[in-house]
Amino acid sequence: MSVARAQSKLVVSRRPLHKTPVAVANACFIGTLLTDVTYWQSAEMMWADFSAWLLFAGLVVGVLAVLLALVDLFTGRLSGAARSAWPSLLGNLIVLVISFFNALVHSRDAWTSVVPTGLTLSVAAVIVLLLLCLLEWSFGRNRVEVVE
Structure with a gap:
């Protein structure tokens, strides 16, 4: 096995598990x-x-993502980014809480299932997601690392 192949397997094994479900x-x-x-x-x-x-x-997928993020955090998959992972994890939990209440609102019948409360909660969840994107961008976590 070549050194490059061994390093590439090592890089893949350290990738965060929670990114896709998020x-x-x-x-x-x-x-x-x-x-x-x-x-x-x-x-x-x-x-x-x-x-x-x-x-x-x-x-359902968001709860799975939070569980995988906790696994990533406590197993060292986020070694250099552990400090900046907490705000992202808390933000995703806020989105899940907002969306849970939104699901309760959407369980009603007819017009009141969406307008105005459901629509407002959907807007709030997307605003928090946008803020999380800005937060991650400001931390520079989206850089691509090249392993030689």
Whole structure:
């Protein structure tokens, strides 16, 4: 086995486990906002159903992502970034709490399942996600490391 191949296996084994589930959960929460806005404009019940399903999927995958983030944090996969991982973890927990209450609101019937409370909670969750993106960008955690 060559040295480059051994180093590449080592780099892959140290990749954080939580990144993919976080991206899927975030996509679900952003999709919830989009379907809520569409329901608000059209009053077509299908869009409220889509929102409810996206919230459910986002919550399930988001809880998995938080658990994997804790595993990453305590097993040393985030060795150099452990200090800057806590705000991200807490921000993702805030998004999950907002989305949980949003799912409770979306469980109601008809117009009140989305407008105005559900739509407001969807906007709040996406704003927190945007703030998390800015926070991670400011920490410079999105740099690509080249292993030679």
